[in-house]
Amino acid sequence: MKTSPALKWLIPVIFVLTFIAALAGVWPAEGTPYPLTTFRGENVTINARGLYHWDTVSSVAQMQANDLVTLVLGLPLLAVSFWLTLRGSLRGRILLAGTLGFILYTYITMVFGAQYNALFLVYVALFSLSLFTFVLVMMSFDLDGLPAHFSNQLPRGWIVGLLFFAAAFLSLAWLGRIAATFAPGTVPALENTTSMFIQAM
Template identity: 75%
Template sequence: MKSPSALRILVPIIIGLALIAAGGGLYPAAGQPFSLVNFRGEDVTINARGLYYWDTVSSAAQMQANDAVTLFLALPLLGVSYRLTQKGSLRGKLLLTGTLGFILYTYITMCFGAAYNPFFLIYVALFSLSLFAFVLSMMSFEVNSLTAHFSEKLPRRWIAGLLFFAAAFLSLAWLGRIAPTFMPGAVPLLENTTSMFIQAMDLGIVVPVCILSGVLLLRRRPWGYLLASVGLIKFLTLGTAVSLMALNMARLGVPVSPVELIIFPGMALAGMVMTIFLLKNVKEVQGVK
């Protein structure tokens, strides 16, 4: 399970660019939000401050929450896991791959969801670099022998249950938002975006991967261990980010569903607990690089 040498170049660049992107998003700026009616006839409130000037107050609150999680959780985790990976740690490699998945997801959303700003090319670079780094990291695992690296005490049913719950919750939440748009004359609640790109990624990629990894893990298939491990670590970071997004929106007076304020933090906490159990049940092998 050798770590690709290209990661020695890609990961430090990703860390540096993400520091700039997240720091720029959190940089304080003065301004007065204003309301307007977009081309669909929706009343929206433009943030009118800082890097996210042309985003709505709701979108800016979510992106800044994500910036905070990137800066104070994901990047330290990326640095530590990268260092552990260089020492031949399987735990480090699993952490690295899952965190790269979070960075990839984050900057896909920034490329297609954020209103155009001066950091656009930084978002594109992070999207591209994290995509290739994630693929290289996934390819570096000797999947067929991966099962032997996990203890029999691994709570597979609990982990699979969390993955199935996440798939079900996302499916119900997003389909519940999409369904009303089928009514005659309905106006989708898109604010400043052109389509439901988050819902597309979650329903098209995240939900199927959650279901597949849960099923394979219950069947003790090697790919189940790998996908579930990477998925849990990604959920740890993404769940924390979504929880902070909801709290930040509530702080700014943006309407937030009480369900979101309960479910997302609960999923983040469950993901953290399951990630700890997962890493405790990884058996390291000396000399693996």
């Protein structure tokens, strides 16, 4: 499995941009949240502070929690997995793919879900770069030789079961939220967004 030379500049750029975006998200700022009734008639509270000024208090809590996870876990994992990948480690390459998948998912949600702010172009760059880099890493795996690196004792059944359980749980959770909007006159819980972009993803 060869490491694409492009990774040697893509990963550092992604690391720096992710650090900037996540740090800006959790950076403390002053302001007073205020209530707002959306055009759909839903009552929300606007954060009115920092980078996420125009987002609701509820959505900001989720975004800042994600920013903190990115700073504490995501970026260290990106650095370690990239270092292991450069040393030829298969585990490092798998971890790198997973970490890039996390960053990709995170900044897809920021591009389409966060209210427009000063880092919009950074979100777009991270979405694009992490997608391209994720594809490069996935294409670098030798699929024919990959099974030989895993033990026959690997609990495949448990792994498959866990994935199906997670899929079923999320499907029921999201469908329950969507089905509640079918009744006439029901206000969908969209806060100040325009659609259920998380559920769509």
